[in-house]
Amino acid sequence: MFRMIEDVLPPEAVAELVQIAATSKFVDGRVSNPHSRVKNNTQLHEQGAAERVGQVVARALLGNREFFDIAFPKAIAPPILARYEPQMNYGLHPDAAMMQTPTGALRSDLSCTVFLNDPASYDGGALRVQLGSGEMRFKGRPGSAVVYPSMTLHEVEPVTRGQRLVAITFIQSRIADPVKRDLLYELNEVAALEGNNMLPENFSRLQAVQFNLMRRWTDHP
Structure with a gap:
């Protein structure tokens, strides 16, 4: 699941x-x-500034319905404020599978970049995700966020002008399997979009499928 979410931060x-x-x-x-x-x-x-950044970003993400529906978050790593000046980059890499946080170990299922400055104010600096022989690139508006699987190879391309400022974090999902997570997201979306058009008894059957898959696939609370 790759998703650009607009207006995560006001x-x-x-x-x-x-x-x-x-x-x-x-x-x-x-x-x-x-x-x-x-x-x-x-x-x-x-420390004080970093804690404030973490509070602002984590609260915004966890309060965003689209993020919640995509990620099924169980835990979120303290967000980090990162800055790229000209000639800086982050070469091709996967994100670590396990991370230590103040509240314990976290399995990184999803990664998230929150963009903080105007993409027109800097050249280069796109988040490039490698997908086999293909690729995806992201440069979002201030306050937008992109969520993508932590297991992918990705990089931040060199900045050649201006400054790239982002907050980054990592999410442990209640549904570890990315295929199951995406299937449940799609099922939930269809139920939300079409539920009012269904006969009540059929919608109840659809809800039973949703809820029972959640019971089978999610980690223990």
Whole structure:
């Protein structure tokens, strides 16, 4: 499942995060991945500011219905504010399968990038996801987010002008299997779009399928 979600963050939240970035200390991005040979960016490294970024982004994501319906989130890693200046990039890589967070280990099923500045203000810097011999590229408007499978090979292409500012996080889904997760999302969408057009008894049967698949496929609460 690849999904661009618009307006995850309202303008005032975007402005707050941009202001935090402008007034806070950033360090080499490899502080969170010291063995990486392809990571070339900077990230926020002030505890109070980082905690505020995490609160704003996590609350917005978990309060967004489209994100919730896509991800079936069980846990979300503390979001990180990352910055790319000219000549910076993040080479082709998969995201780690298991991550340590303040609340324990998290399995990364989905990755999420929240865009914070105007894509016209910088050149390059697209999130490129490799799909076999094909690819997808994303550069979103401020406040938008892209959700994609953590198991994919992906990269941030070199920035050649301006500054790319994003928040990134990782999600453990209640449905680990990506095929099952996508099937249930589609089933839920059809039920939401067409349920009012169905006979009540047929809609009840459809709901039984939805709920029983959730019981079979989700992790324990």
